[in-house]
Amino acid sequence: MMPSKTIIALWGATARGAILPIMTLAIVVLMIVPVPSIILDIGFIANIAISLAVLMIALNAAQPLEFSSFPTVLLFTTLLRLSLNVASTRVVLVAGHKGEAAAGHVIEAFGSFVIAGNWAVGIFVFLIVMIINLVVITKGAGRVSEVSARFTLDALPGKQMAIDADLNAGLMTPEQAKARRQEVATEADFYGSMDGASKFVKGDAVAGVMILSINIIGGIVLGTLSHGLSLQDAAKTYILLAIGDALVAQVPALLLSIAAAAIVTRVSSPLDLAGQVTAQFGKSSAWIPVAAILGFLGILPGMPHFIVLPAALGTGALAWQLRKREKHGVIIVPALPAQQTHIIEWSDLQEEAALSVEIGYALIGLVDERRGAPLMARITAIRRQLSRELGFVVPLVRVRDDMSLAPNIYRLTLSGIVVGEDEVFPDDFLALDSGDIEAPVRGHAVKDPTFGLDAVWVSADLRSEAISAGYTVVDAPTVIATHLNRAIVIGAADLFGIDEAQKLIEGLKESAPELAKGLTPLPFGLPAIAALCRSLLLEGVPLKDFKRIALAMVESAPLAANPRALHEAVRQRIGALIVQTIVPARMPLPAITLDPGLELLLAQALQVGPDAEYPFEPALSTRLVNAVNEAATPMMASARSFAIVTSPTARASLSRLLRPHFPETPVLSFLEIPDTKAVDVIAVVGSAGVAPSALTSNQGDHSWR
Structure with missing residues (x-):
């Protein structure tokens, strides 16, 4: 028998899955089946509440993809509003002759209180709201959606290539790369959907005008011909009802249009919209000129001094307060979205990358994609070259900034151990002394971090002079990459483990299956193979001809119990391979x-x-x-x-x-x-x-x- 908690969980999941189909059927029923006015009142209030909720979610989203369901939500809210319009039209035309309350209290309130019972005012108010919604907000949001969709789709191949480059350079793990690719694809789908969804709002505004016209004309005709009302009474009653009905629909439509515009015009940021605005307006340099200009306007003859001068004083006080906080090092920046920083996971304690390059903040430009990320390109090339030379895939190199380092310092770590650290200057060049220098160049004398050679850091305008003098001149990314290359070569044994040995065995099974069968699991287990490979790498012997190494191991099988003797025997059998390196x-x-x-x-x-x-x-x-x-x-x-x-x-x-x-x-x-x-x-x-x-x-x- 299933536990009660499991039953409740399954029931809850089933109920959540049934909500959307039930709501869709209810929307269709509203269009077809006559409903009492109380149901209309509940539907109108629910429509306004849903529209407000959508607007709040859109304003609080830090980036558009946080509300990725918005296009679909926009579709269903538009359908709900149109179904309420159809239902209210039926009630207005059928029972409108009974009075303004015949179509429900919500329509009556909008018809009497909001427009003060004046149908002419109501028509103009409705037209103004519709123009704002249709011409200004919806048209602008639609254009932004169209351009965003086009640019996003055009940039999709470049973003995918950037993800691959970051993955190869070790800036992200395979799991992070997969998630990023999914995010890029979702972003393209989102803007494409928003481009079409904006047409829902535009069509809804047009439908509102048509429904208003139908309610007015149809009501006057039915009121005079079917219910015996005078033309004046029919016009007054049905126009007020039609205007109230139209305004009830246009208010949620306006809210949704604002939400759509807010979503598509957002720029991705860790802060929500309120946080972005507060952070960007919280600078004294923006408010000081405002206070000065308002003060000047306030003293001009004919200006409303009692309004302008207090405004100038208020903005001046705000600027003074912001300036005071900036001088004391306090900047008004809203907090980032709350995170559960008190929770520590095992993953927080694990270093995912075996190789890492930590850089000071002055070197961040070397990994900036907008500048071509020169260091990333060189690291990728190094990994590819060394993987071919060593015979196994060199793991990802994680590049990250470290604020504890001096601005121009970089640090190389291998399996958590610092294997290199030095200083480079991103805008200068390192001139290496080749031993045959005609005339020394001016610069900062140092030692080459890789081989300890005499070198000089020279400015870009002295590069040609250094080359002419006989120096070997390299840029900062090349200095770091060369240092990393040597660290990987020397520490290759620390990068090789049982998983890498398994990959070599799998490759051997494809090219020489019988040899692989004679190698493992007997007489050599996977740990023994990994240990021998590490000992060879430790002495600079590559594994790229693993087939020959495996054959030497099989021939030396009687020494499997003595790792040192086995190592020497294998070396003797692959001597030609060692010498040719x-x-x-x-x-x-x-x-x-x-x-x-x-x-x-x-x-x-x-x-x-x-x-x-x-x-x-x-x-x-x-x-x-x-x-x-x-x-x-x-x-x-x-x-x-x-x-x-x-x-x-x-x-x-x-x-x-x-x-x-x-x-x-x-x-x-x-x-x-x-x-x-x-x-x-x-x-x-x-x-x-x-x-x-x-x-x-x-x-x-x-x-x-």
């Missing part, structure tokens, strides 16, 4: 090697602590890092790629030791270099230091085996 196929591999004595020391250290993360003693580690740095400095200064080559047993430990100091320098073992690959030994690191290019020139084929 360092230098092109036809170029020799520049290498820094270790002399036999140092290799022996490393081997002895590994025998003492084979499972240690850092098995080398601190003194040896320090000398080794310094020696490698001395040997690598010329190569890094010339931006040349190279590798450090050591024995297979020492490779992993040496890589962990050197990675914090040389994050982009690969450490290879002899077994990872193909037999056909030429090697150019640029330096040999020994236990006492570096022996440079004396051992450098092995240009032919070289086998480390």
Whole structure:
């Protein structure tokens, strides 16, 4: 048996769903079936109440889409008003000869009180109201709806492209992008519907004139021919009833026309209409000239001083009060729509974006769509390029402003950890010292945030001079994007997880289903595959040839229980893939090697602590890092790629030791270099230091085996 609360909820839902069909049938019944005057009175008051409610909702809406049902509501309210006109016409023509109360008290009140019983005044009042409604409000609202619909439809493709760009740049999540697309489509439908709905109001005004004419002519004819009234009595009675009936209908029509005009002329804002008006009129600079002009008019001869001068004093006092508040830092801005800020959700504690760029307020122009959003375009290009190079989709980059940062500061975070921070100047250019500068340029000397090179921030008018002097000149978005690019490359392992591993497996199932079947779930589970991929990314090995990596894993399946040994075995099997990421196929591999004595020391250290993360003693580690740095400095200064080559047993430990100091320098073992690959030994690191290019020139084929 269903619980009582469930039954009540179902009954309530059914009742709500039945309201609109019942009201539609009632409107049709009003047009066909004769009803007593009391029903007409209730219908007229309900019509006025509904029109007032619609007007209030329209005025309180912060943006047009908050009242997206308005076109349909306008249709049904117009039908209700017309059905009441038809019903009242029937009552007026049938029982109008009995007196002014025959058509109900509401029509009688409008006919006697509002127009003071004077039918001529009533006709003119009705015509004025109808002209205001039809010619001024309805025509203007219809034109605004037409233009808005046209512009909205024309802008629809651009808005969709902007949403896609924001999605690619990480400004919004896929769910937010879906909601935004739905909002854009709803906006286009809304303005298109409003363009047609405005015709309802126009048609209603025309119908009001026709119904008024029918009531007057038909009433006089029936009153004189059927009910024996004199022409004067019939005219007085039926014209008053017709005017009262027309005014009863035109008042709600005028309210709905105002609501329609208010909706289509709104500009999207966090505030409602009252809030917008209050915020924009609450400035002393607007009221000071008003007070001065009214004061001048008040002292002119012949002006009504007792009216104009108090108005000048009132506006002057208002301007003084507003000025006083502005000086004290108090600005009259209505509060935004109330939010339940006291409620904290789990979603508030979660950082959705693995990558983010936080910018100071002076850099907001770099992401402004009106200026082309140059930073967004570069970030999108970086994500696309790195996704191809790394072999997995680089996650969205969230760009947001942070008021806690200095105006020109930007900050890069990866998985919540700050990986970069520096200062850029959006209107200037960074001139990088290429090492061959003819004459220095004037500017703000800094270090390049990405590689630490000497650089100078120069103004736009000195850009050509810097290029001529030999500098490499880049703009601020390029500086940030380059810094982000390097941060992603270095931190690629932190961006790869089990979900990304699953995507690689799914792609492998399509291209090599049998290989995928032999890889997982046995002998390798998804966590083991993800861990191996992360370890490869940590050492700069891309995953774009995952098929080859998967084959190497299958061939190394006996080592599945030992992740370190598995990692080394896979590296040896994909050595050619690793080497080709360092230098092109036809170029020799520049290498820094270790002399036999140092290799022996490393081997002895590994025998003492084979499972240690850092098995080398601190003194040896320090000398080794310094020696490698001395040997690598010329190569890094010339931006040349190279590798450090050591024995297979020492490779992993040496890589962990050197990675914090040389994050982009690969450490290879002899077994990872193909037999056909030429090697150019640029330096040999020994236990006492570096022996440079004396051992450098092995240009032919070289086998480390």
